Amino acid sequence: MGSKPKGLTDWAYETIKELILTLKVAPGTQLQIEMLADQMGVSRTPVREALLRLEQDGLTQVVPRVGVFVTDISKRDLEELYELRELLESRATEEAAQRLTDDDLDHIDRLLEESKVAVKKGNVEKFLETEIAFHHILTEGARNRRLISIMDGLRDLSYRWRIISLKSQENVRLTLIEHQGIAQALRQRDGPKAGKLMGDHIRSARERMIKEIDLGDETEVSSGAGA
Structure with missing residues (x-):
């Protein structure tokens, strides 16, 4: 420690x-x-x-x-957390499209390059690190301190789900593609498009997580069920 x-x-x-x-x-x-x-x-x-x-x-x-x-961690928790993330983060991304600096956009490009390298090397831990940084810089780009605090808390609560989901290389690949689409819209300063793509991304991530873990009739994920 x-x-x-x-x-x-x-x-x-x-x-x-x-x-x-x-x-x-x-x-x-x-x-x-x-x-x-x-x-x-x-x-x-x-x-x-x-x-x-x-x-x-x-x-x-x-x-x-x-x-x-x-x-x-339960299916209900997942659905509630990602519903909130979809609402808040899509709006934050739309605002960020107009407020991010060129340096911020360059930082996003570097994060995506690091993500590509992590995917090629199969380094899930590094990919998760860049994935979190990508979302954080967009939330910060909205320039709303209260929103940043709320989103940081929501991401912490959803972190365990993300680790489980990203055990799948296909999920990692799709996440990177979605991030690239969002970044392109940000470069174009197209707020509505960037916000929509972020909402689609978070909704798709939620669906992938549910699919990744076969919950069946069980709503709780215990130590024996998933981690």
Whole structure:
């Protein structure tokens, strides 16, 4: 684990959050405060406070008299999160088309080139990194601080789904193609087209995720079902 910053609670929060988002701790897992504290070399207090913050984020759940658990990820969660992302991010992208600087657009082009290299090398971790950066720069391009904060939270909550979906090389390929189409519309400063393509992209991503994981009649994805 990385070096500890001044705030132990912040460090514990970021460390545990990363374990959850990257599926190193599976959905539904009970988190042992004492064990986490020992592993991180801190007292139980910052760990306990970190878990409470993660509950506010929707990543952990405190069950009275039982313990703290990593939240499951369900089909309903996926649909709700991506419905919000579709609404907000398509609008943000439309606004960004008029507000992104030429340097921003060059940055997007570089991200797409890095994505291509990652696809060729089969480096899913690097592709996910560039995919997240692509979406983030478009949200920032809307120049709306509240929207940026909301979207960052939604992306965190959907991160586990994205990891599962991008295990498929076909999903990775389609994601890159869709990003390229959005980038082209941004270069043309065509806000309505860019916004529509972003909405289509997020909707398609949601459909691919549902298809990737055979949920059947089950609505919950547990450690044994997907990660």
